Amino acid sequence: MQTNLKRRRILSGAPALLAGMAAANALPSIASASPSVAPGGLSADRTRITYFQVPMQKQWPLNEQLVKSKPYAKYFTKDLVAPVDMVNALAGGPLPPEHVLPPTVDGLAKMMRTFPDAPVSGYAFIDEGPLAFAQSRHVFPGVTAKMFEWWFTWHPIESERYMLWFPHAHIHNSVADPVRLANDKLTYGERLYGNPNHVTEYIGPMLLDSYINFDAPENFGVDPAALKANGFTFNASGIITPITDRHSPLVLMIHLGRDTPAGLEMINRYWIGTHASYDRFKKFPGGAHLSRELVKKMKLDKVILENLAYEMAIHDMTEFTCLGKFLPDIYREYGA
Template sequence: MTQSISRRTLLRSAPAAIVGTTSAALLTHPGVAQAISAAEPATRGDAYGDWSAVTYLPLQCQKQRIVNEQAVRTTPYADFLDTDLSVPSASAKAIQFGPLDPGEAPTPSAQNLNRLIDPSFKTKDNGYAVLGGQMAYAQSRIVMPGVTTDMFKWWFTWHPVEKERYMLWFPQAHIDTSVADPARLKDTSLSYEKRLFNNPNRIQEWIGPSRLDAIIHFSEPAALGFDAQALAREGFTASASAVCYATPAPDIPFTLMVHIARDTSAGMELFSRYWIGAHADMARFANAEKAPSMLQHIGFNEQVAEMTAYEMSVHDMTEFNHLARILPGIHHAFG
């Protein structure tokens, strides 16, 4: 049964729903990426070239870092808590000058999912946009030297078991995680897909200055609209893709999240997409027709959608580049 939902409760759960928080908007726009300093480039010998240290985070994230450092300090993972964040300078610059052109921002249709894996399809590595006034969109392509799809799949069955593991991924933004059936997730006799898919994962994290409380339903890519044969043909052997629900409204899908990965000579190549909000192309998911009124109720308008899209782009860029940096060592120690 749907829980009672209000503007206040969903603001604590919907990503970057910062309606009425003028001060937060001032703090985060133009935002994190524009405050990334190139004065302290990280030493990363890969195809991206220059790297930049992330030197701005919302106050909420600064406080979360302190909490997470204390939480991780007494765990076996303490040596792997790295709070120095860095991203490719080109990626940071790519989102500093506004959203993608409308023709470059795909809707969440099954057809557009499959365009993503079409080798003839070309698009920017990083970008964000607003679709139809009530849907935020963000995209990224990240190459992870030293990371394999096997490591990636291991990570998604290892980190949700304890919130301290989740904190390692983005120490300034990740708060908590849990999974519906932890025993199944830890059962190494099962395949990755049987452990993770249809085993709901609740997460709490900061997206910019706004707290997200959501339930992630990881699924077979084909259930989301992908052509499984096309994925295999193009070498994609790992997926952590899902439909997501706000915890106060666990029956209303408000996000389609795509993470598909393949191994390359340069390292694992990860394509990510986020469609957050309401759109007619979400109709293939049960109860999607309820999303527009839910979002309208909490004031998720075009301005909020744009802020959400931008902050999601920054968050994704930061957390997955950081995961690329820390995953080989963590996997070696605990995998």
């Protein structure tokens, strides 16, 4: 008997996505909706994830053993879901060219102009670089920007907390200065920016051991006026560098969030690879040359980068959906 397993068939079937999402108030945000609940407790706009790469399957029981003695172990789950609209967006293949953005200042400006109309999820290969590109837009009912700021200052203190976020893929997280990160007398930016996270995780089958260098979005080229005009108050943007090449940008990551009547709305963008515009990053002098050499050393060709873009979109969809589901409860228990 011959089995035909297509790469993109990673998710189980689900009822059709509920309609009725509409803009709310003056901002182009998504209005709240009350999805029906399917048998088994799965809401009609969610589908269960039924496929994980082999390394992630092997990682889950290891993480389970580490988390089970923690007081927050009840938030660790094997049953992960994804929004049907994001699944459908990825099933359509790479993004059309009009939604593929370069990691330039102009590209970020276009992101701020066009994010309400961009697909909720997507991936692409960018020849100019070369680069893998992934994007998403999430809405988290019952979640606020304050909760996300708490999460980004709470979870790096213990790796087991990081495992809650993606139980199959997250392995380790620590922070350069945990005392500063935990100091609630400082502002969010004072605690997180310039205080790198050392993160180990799987992106699909690829093990990424890296530092996330968080900073204000303005320092990556996002226009402060555009942030204010669109109501974005949460930020967890950064440059990711491999642990073996700490000064070589590998990923430009943008995470921006704003409170809406439907809950926190977040837009995420990832550029993985190299680009001439990386010389603008003041904290990474020679970033374009260093990233170009890193891409050569890692042998990141078009095939690898396009697959990495797809895996990054799946990873983002999975981890943020998981986090959004338990964040209100864990915040009330440990953060409020």
